[in-house]
Amino acid sequence: MAKSKAAGFRDRIKELRRVPASSLLPNPKNWRTHPQAQQDALMGILSEIGIADAVLARELPDGSLMLIDGHLRAETVADAKVPVLILDVTEAEADKILATLDPLAAMAEADVAKFDELLRSVDTGSEALQQMLAVQHEDHIRQQLRDIAAAEGEEQDAERGDPANTGYVQFSVPLTAGQEHDVRSALRLAKKVFATESSGEALALAAAEWRDSRSDQ
Helix, strand or coil: CCCCCHHHCCCCEEEEEEEEHHHCECCCCCCCCCCHHHHHHHHHHHHHCCCCCCEEEEECCCCCEEEEECHHHHHHCCCCEEEEEEECCCHHHHHHHHHHHHHHHHCCCCCHHHHHHHHHHCCCCCHHHHHHHHHHHHHHHHHHHHHHHHHHCHHHHHCCCCHHHCCCCCCCCCCCHHHHHHHHHHHHHHHHHHCCCCCHHHHHHHHHHHHHHHHCC
16 A cells, blocks of 8 residues: 655544534535435434444535535434534535545445455344345455456366366266356355355355356357
C-alpha cells in the first residue's frame, strides 16, 4: 500500500452535532435509491444495535444542514436525534463526496474465508439481516469463483480428465468424461476459495459458476 503524508490532508470535519433527523435537508443530487430489502435490513440492525454511525452534512448559509451521506438512516429514524458530522466543504466538494463515497467502498475486495468465519460468529434475529448477509456472502463467493475461472482460462481445458486436479475423489455414480471434468473443476474452485472440498455451499456455488463459465464459451 502506498504511503501518504498525513500532514498533506485537510481535516474537513468541523464538529459532531446531534440534531433531529427530521431537520436534515435531503440532498437534491442524491443518486442512491433504497429498495425495501435494504430498508428492512437497516431497521433490523437499528433494532438490535442502535445508532452506531454518523451521517454527513454541510451547513448552508442559513444555518440549516443538508445531507451528503446517510439519507436512509435519517428517514428511518426521523423522530430521533442522530449524530451528524458537519463538514467544512463547498457545494462542489460535497458533490464530489456524494459521487465517490459509495463507489470507493464498493471497490474493496473480500477475503471470502474471513467473511465466512465472521458470518458464523454473527447472531441476529432479523430475517432481513440474515437475508442481506446471505446474499452478500454468496455474491463474494461467486465473484471470487468468476475471477479464478477467468484467470485459469485455457489451462482448465488443458487439464481435462486429469484426476490430480483435486486429489483423489471417487464418484459413486457413473459420469461421462465431460461431467467428471466439470465436477472436478468445481471441486478445485471450491478448494481454492475455502481451502476445503467439504463445503456443500461452496461446491454448489462453484459448480454453478463453472457451468455458467462453460456455457459462455
